[in-house]
Amino acid sequence: MPVVRALTKVAKKALLAPGCGCQVSAVAVRHVSFSPRQVSNASDASFHSVSFSETDHPKVLITGGLGQLGVGLAKLLRKRYGKNNVILSDIRKPPTHVFHSGPFIYSDILDYKNLREIVVNNRITWLVHYSALLSAVGEANVALARAVNITGLHNILDIAAEHGLRLFVPSTIGAFGPTSPRNPTPDLCVQRPRTIYGVSKVHAELMGEYYHHRYGLDFRCLRYPGIISADSQPGGGTTDYAVQIFHDAVKTGKFECNLKPDTRLPMMYIDDCLRATLEIMEAPAETLSMRTYNINAMSFTPDELVQEVQKQLPDLQVTYKIDPVRQAIADSWPMNFDDSNARNDWSWKHDYDLPELVQTMLNFIGSESQFAQAN
Numbered sequence: 001m002p003v004v005r006a007l008t009k010v011a012k013k014a015l016l017a018p019g020c021g022c023q024v025s026a027v028a029v030r031h032v033s034f035s036p037r038q039v040s041n042a043s044d045a046s047f048h049s050v051s052f053s054e055t056d057h058p059k060v061l062i063t064g065g066l067g068q069l070g071v072g073l074a075k076l077l078r079k080r081y082g083k084n085n086v087i088l089s090d091i092r093k094p095p096t097h098v099f100h101s102g103p104f105i106y107s108d109i110l111d112y113k114n115l116r117e118i119v120v121n122n123r124i125t126w127l128v129h130y131s132a133l134l135s136a137v138g139e140a141n142v143a144l145a146r147a148v149n150i151t152g153l154h155n156i157l158d159i160a161a162e163h164g165l166r167l168f169v170p171s172t173i174g175a176f177g178p179t180s181p182r183n184p185t186p187d188l189c190v191q192r193p194r195t196i197y198g199v200s201k202v203h204a205e206l207m208g209e210y211y212h213h214r215y216g217l218d219f220r221c222l223r224y225p226g227i228i229s230a231d232s233q234p235g236g237g238t239t240d241y242a243v244q245i246f247h248d249a250v251k252t253g254k255f256e257c258n259l260k261p262d263t264r265l266p267m268m269y270i271d272d273c274l275r276a277t278l279e280i281m282e283a284p285a286e287t288l289s290m291r292t293y294n295i296n297a298m299s300f301t302p303d304e305l306v307q308e309v310q311k312q313l314p315d316l317q318v319t320y321k322i323d324p325v326r327q328a329i330a331d332s333w334p335m336n337f338d339d340s341n342a343r344n345d346w347s348w349k350h351d352y353d354l355p356e357l358v359q360t361m362l363n364f365i366g367s368e369s370q371f372a373q374a375n
């Protein structure tokens, strides 16, 4: 598979490069007057996101933008800030419609110099860091997940701090583990995840908050639930079943579920997720009592989702063939998410519950499939 080959090549390059972290450090120290790697005591902390004036439109770079969430976010942000003020980037080749919808640029987050060139040449003020390997693919390739999710994040943090960017990094329900309270899971509690994905996301939360306190980095982070979207495919996670069921229900009337029928996980429709991202990015700093927030919309089991879909498509046949890796991951994740801090601090509110989600997904996929048959 070309994508897998490209990713493996990138990871090998990063992992085999002698002291790849040190090379990055050398570049930062040589060319940048302020770098987190140079600051030796807290009193020197001097990074502020002052370059962004609230009256101007931000100039946004989205990394890993060709996955499930990036294209939709670019569309939303372009509507608000103008097409040319939002740059999508990835290491993959964009489909034609994405390429023609606004600026796209190649960016490998493991290439620090390339990242810096993009930020400088395009006068970037906000960075949305979406590149990652998700939970199931991460377990299948731990070395690659470690490189992309941890080494890549270090590059992003340094670039953001050096250039005074506002930085958004999503975290996940996967940042919690079996020893966390699971029903509900609050913002602050034990976090001992058992996947490389979860470990890398806890690391991202802590590093982002550390850079915020140490260097004044304007770091903002939301822990997303499993995200459900109709016009983009998930990238290899544990919650992917909740997207696949809609496609299979419409196209074949049959669905094989890889999680047990009673596995409860927090979920959210993509429009709520992207709006939350915009809202936290625009929130005045003084409203944020924390830098990492849970957000939630609904919570359901495969069985409950099937029942809701069968209200519209009663002939849907569902079988269960459990994937032990995904099941073990799901069993260690939150069942319900407590997002009261987000609701109190910056008025977070979801629009979609399970019935609206199911109706919207079936409408979208149904009309797409009718269109395909007619053409």
Ligand SMILES: NC(=O)c1ccc[n+]([C@@H]2O[C@H](COP(=O)([O-])OP(=O)(O)OC[C@H]3O[C@@H](n4cnc5c(N)ncnc54)[C@H](O)[C@@H]3O)[C@@H](O)[C@H]2O)c1
Binding pocket: 007, 010, 063, 064, 065, 066, 067, 068, 069, 070, 089, 090, 091, 092, 107, 108, 109, 110, 129, 130, 131, 132, 133, 134, 148, 152, 170, 171, 172, 173, 223, 224, 225, 226, 227, 228, 233, 234, 235, 236, 237, 239
């Ligand atoms: N989709 C969800 O349900 C969900 C839930 C919680 C958190 N998140 C987080 O949101 C973000 C976006 O999720 P998504 O579902 O769009 O992910 P995805 O897996 O669909 O897309 C990730 C993208 O990262 C890119 N990428 C991989 N290696 C890269 C590299 N070296 N340089 C640049 N890009 C690289 C891939 O090509 C891919 O397009 C991720 O950080 C993820 O952890 C997603």
Ligand SMILES: C[C@@H](O)[C@H](N)C(=O)O
Binding pocket: 134, 135, 136, 172, 173, 174, 197, 224, 225, 226, 227, 236, 237, 238, 239, 240
């Ligand atoms: C929940 C989330 O982080 C992603 N969809 C996964 O399952 O890995």
